[in-house]
Amino acid sequence: MPPSLVLLPVLIPLAAAPVALLLSARPRWQAGWAVGAMATSLVSSALLLAHVWRSGPPLVLAMGGWRAPFGIVLVGDLLSAVMVVMAQSVLLAGILYAVGSREKVVAYPTFYPLFLTLAVGLTGAFLTGDLFNLFVFAEVLVFSGAILTANADDPYGTEAALKYVYISLLASAALLLAVGSLYVAYGTLNMADLAARIAASPAGTSDQPLLGVAVALLLVTFMVKSAVFPFHFWQPDFHAAAPTAVSAMLSSVVVKLGVYGFLRMTTLLFPAQRPQIAPLLVALGIVGVVYGGLSAIGTHNAKRMLAYSTLAQIGFILVAIGWGTPLALAAAVIFTVNHSLVKSAMLMLAGFVASRAPVKTAAFAVVQGVGKAMPAAGALFLVGGMALAGIPPTNGFISKMTVFRSGVEAEQWWALLLLGVASIFTLIYVTRAFMRIWWQPPVGFTYAGKTFAADEIKAKPYGDRLLAPALLILAVLALGLWPTPLVDLAMAVSRWLGSPAPYIAAVLGS
Amino acid sequence: MMTPALLPLPIALALAAAAVSAAVWLTSLHRRVAITPLAQGLAAAPLAAFVLLLWMQPAIAGGKSLSWSVPWIPALGLSLSLYLDGLSALFALIVSGIGVLVVWYSGYYFQGDDGNHARFLTFLLLFMASMLGVVMAGDVITLFIFWEGTSITSFLLVAYKTKDPQARAGGFQALFITGGGGIALLAGLLMVAHVAGDTSFATILASGEALRASPLYPALLLLIAFGAFTKSAQFPAHIWLPRAMTAPTPASAFLHSATMVKAGIFLMARLNPALGGTDLWFSLLTGFGMATMLIGAYLGLKQNDLKGLLAYSTVSQLGVMMAMIGQNIDIAFKALVISVLAHALYKSALFLVAGIVDHETGTRDLRRLGGLRRAMPASFAVAFVAGLSMAGLPPLFGFLAKETLLATTTHPNVPPSVSNVMALLAVTAGALLLVQAGLLVTDTFLGRPRDPDVHGHEAPTGMWLAPAIPAAFSLVLGLAPGPRVVADFLANAAQAAYGEKVKVSLALWTGLNVPLALSLVAIAVGLLIFVNRTRVRGMMALTGDRWGFQHIYNDVLRGIDRLASLATQLQGGKLRTYLAIMLASALLLIVAAVSLHGVPLITAETMRAGLGSVVDEEVGLLRALALLMVVGSAAATIVLRRDFAAVIVMAAAGLGIALLMVLEPAPDVGLVQVVVDTLSTVILVLALTRLPRQQRERAYELNFVQSRPALIRNAALAVGVGVVVTSLTLIALTSRPRLSVPTPFFEANAKPLTGAKDIVGAVVVDFRGFDTLLEITVFAIAGLGIYTLLRYTARTAEDHVAEAPPTLARHLRSRGIGGLPTSPFVHALALVVLPLAMIVAVTHVLYGHDQPGDGFTAGVIVSLAVAFWYVVFGYEEAKARLPWLKSHRMLALGLLLAIVNAAVAALIAGSPMAPVDFGKMLGLPLPAGMNLSTSFLFELAIGLTVLGSASLMLDTLGHPGDR
Incomplete structure (x- = not known):
């Protein structure tokens, strides 16, 4: 395979975005083009994954032929490839949802181009081997996401986008400071080169004056990206207002950028500092599980609930990364992939219900009882809810089981106990949400000055299409019943992450 | 002959029956098939399972067993396995036997009811499959999978009459308690498997001694017992069972007396030889x-x-x-x-x-x-x-x-x-x-x-x-x-x-x-x-509900809800609070990192060593002045109450930074800083013109009227962040001779490999050209964002921003600033400036690779001239005079050109974005200093994209609006 294969998942959406913009006068063509581009891109990333999984060493592409550490390299290693395939699968589902959506924002001429640049930002951030380049990709990602949200039909979209931008700017500033600190200390931006130089200089010497600060700043960056408590604040406000197709991406795959960052930090860049980072990840993970779970119970909007649920689910992943045993890392990867699928599906289902509610919102008071007219969505929601709660035969069970098992094998009893107790929260909010939307009779409500009586609340006959969440839930079930490929893959990723040396050698050349 | 391969058959039969029932439920068949014959037909499945299990009895008599297993997740050593011995057989026969009767009976129970009760049969049969799985599991994970299946189907059956609030509450309570038990059970079973070394019951039952001797024994036993007790309604978890009676009676008979509630009993009996x-x-x-x-x-x-x-x-x-x-x-x-x-x-x-x-x-x-x-x-x-x-x-x-x-x-x-x-x-x-x-x-x-x-x-x-x-x-x-x-x-x-x-x-x-x-x-x-029952029962009624224990469950749930609403209060919606918490946390993390890791102290000596050269140079005074300008302007933005003034002062800060860059000396960066600073000031001012006066005044108030604690908090955070960033910079400057890995490479190779005399140009377009490509993408995204937000979203949403078109914007419509006709002199100036700007831009693009200046600057310079036109001629006339300025298309084509350029380089030089000199390749006669290369095309693409995006922003912001 030529190394340029690693560029295709970035290049295809990047090239497709301006073309989509040129097609804006023909909305149907534009939508079709976007779907086709994303699907093609997914094929290329799947090819990348297949190749790397089979052959082992990563595909390294030096942009412009400027080899590392002088130019920018794209590195398609097993971890990146898994993340990219996961991200692009969900992004494809997101575009499909948008195509079937009745939201106004989807019809704006810039929607699909920006959705494609969102894909560029996320994919590139996973694939780049250069820390500054990661910063630039993150900017592409943040601005695409923020603008898509600012344009939401929901009147609070702009406010949500503003918060997202501000908080993301905080993360960007932290990342930039971290990159600067590392550059001052080690004179390089290339991640492999950095890893090699950090490992070569013994800890605590004046050789690495800013290492500690850089680690802290990178942690802040990735915690904002992954919405880890107490850096999560953009997340719940964001999801209640963002267009469904966009929020389904942000809370599922985009937050995984932080997870990816933590994995790279603990296994590639700072393995020697792991003992100091790990307890923090475990502690914040547990706080996230408890706080996210409780807040999801306490909130009054289905989309917000799912956003809080992401805090809790990311918490599980963080704890597993903190444990850091081979099985725990595999569990983190499994959890990451599985959560992406189910969370995007659940947000789409919440959006689907909102699209048919008398007023377009996922507030429980409004959507209560409207599910009666849409039993298929209810079945999908129930399965998705089971996956969130980790109940078989869904992929969520595989996630939870592997995390618990890795905890048992690592003998982390206290963390396990807290995770277990907090798991019950998931069951509570998922069940309640399901019962409210699908079983309870509607109640009257007042929304934006208009009052609806209980007996005049009826679901609209038309709304968004159910195709995308149905496909995702199908994947949730498929990976629950037949998890072997994903588990094998995650174990391979975990083995690959076991030692940074092969990564460094592949990028820098030996 | 009895073969173990038949073991999954009872479960498969129940599942198949459930599938048939689901088909009736979910299709229009439910209108044509009456519930009684449907149930009678479906009862054949459990009957077959029952007979099959009876037929298997001889094979397991006298303590023998049958087992069947299929690999599931080999990487984790997990299989799906089934196991039939005397204990399993007792329970499986009860499940399938009572199952026949219950399915049969359900057909009569729902007779004459209009509802689509194939749903009930589907859930019931799914439950039966799960329950058979529980009692026939040969492995703890298999058991758990089916165990949870019974919990979910039980929930669906208890809350079957979904309209009834009691039914929903009962279903929820059953799921909450058994589901909570399920979590403990999973942990306990995983611990058992951890100690025994395998998840199969065969291994676990053979490792009794190791299990009982393990230090984990009390914990794992308590966890498993918790799971089993909740499922089997043991005190005090028994409370869910009476409330589960909202289920249709056939389900109560089946799940909540004959079978499911015995799952806990079964599990403890199954594990007794190992744990008992x-x-x-x-x-x-x-x-x-x-x-x-x-x-x-x-x-x-x-x-x-x-x-x-x-x-x-x-x-x-x-x-x-x-x-x-x-x-x-x-x-x-x-x-x-x-x-x-x-x-x-x-x-x-x-x-x-x-x-x-x-x-x-x-x-x-x-x-x-x-x-x-x-x-x-x-x-x-x-x-x-x-x-x-x-x-x-x-x-x-x-x-x-x-x-x-x-x-x-x-x-x-x-x-x-x-x-x-x-x-x-x-x-x-x-x-x-x-x-x-x-x-x-x-x-x-x-x-x-x-x-x-x-x-x-x-x-x-x-x-x-x-x-x-x-x-x-x-x-x-x-x-x-x-x-x-x-x-x-x-x-x-x-x-x-x-x-x-x-x-x-x-x-x-x-x-x-x-x-x-x-x-x-x-x-x-x-x-x-x-x-004496009447008297006894009368006396018992006096004790009220105290011994019902339901209140404990209610209290627990209420407590969780109270905590939950407490947790959500943190998310109050105020960005200020959010940022304050996040900044404080970030500072805390940094302090922790520093205390763990240590940083070199900044002393007078290190300061002199690191910064001496900066101060002592000839331009030192100029530097100090520029610095003063930056700091002073930055401080002024905080103090100034008027937004226009603050924007202008901010522009001054930007220019100060540009001056610092020029003195560095980094003229390229300085130039870019100047034009960017100007453009962003223009855009900010245009944006401000679109805001109604009252709203802007409200914003001042929000900014300046703050409570004292908030003020102290913000000041403390600002000082904290300032201290951290300043010390970071000082440490970076003073710690040690800074070495850069790529700089020597850039210095050595810029000219020979990229043909650029100017290293910055080579870095921007060649060595790190990929960053540049993405950065212009961000710029394009920003332009598209402003456009969409103001042209589409603000129009569809009830837009309070444009309620009262402010005077300035109104005047921009026809005639220049202040509504006054601009003088012919200004007209002439504008007419000259644009072509001049274009010439400058073209030279930038052509020679940018050699000299300071680049495509980005070129794009911004033309955009500034365009902005001047909008101001001078007004929106409509400027539009009419610039028919070629199709911003969308320009932006898209610019980006496409950059990408195609990169791809062409990949085809010719084998690497995307590699430098290729077409002029040299084709032997074209070009003027000295000029080259026709991928770098040139890239600069052109950058210029086009930037011009497209910037003019899109100007166009959108200068648009007088529809009202």
């Missing part, structure tokens, strides 16, 4: 079991609802079974298996009769029923027989169950202190159960009708036949003294649970002995209470 026999095991199971037995028997007596009474008596019996598993003597396991079978038989019969009563009379309230024996003779007969068995009276099978229980409690191997208590409790519970059974039969069928509105009719034969069969078995098994087949079958089950051979005989008469005496006492006491 310890003091902890004994006290845990005996203690909770006995408490459950007593509580259930007592609370059952208080009930007025037929099903509620049956539910509590089930709780009581489940307690008995749990306590039996706690005993390390063979007779206890004999008592266990007899109880399991006896209870399944009589309780399912009674439940189904209760369903008939409810169905035919419309009520289950004991205070309204009575005297139904004449109207419903068959049902009465069935209830009478089953009731006798429940009461533990001879010659029914229930008597035998009670006798073995009493025999266990008085067994010499049980320490006398425990034995006495246990016997006392067992007698009490036995007496109370007798009263309950009596109440059930007499108050329903005997006496006079209490409520004239309640009329009974006999159910169709097919319906009462279902409970008649288990009731008949209760009688036959009691009367026919010790049929060998049944005794052997039960002995085989007991052996699997006990771990060694257990002798089982089913003779009712075992001579005059202590158990019989105790039994007589129980009956006597029971009869005494029964006679």
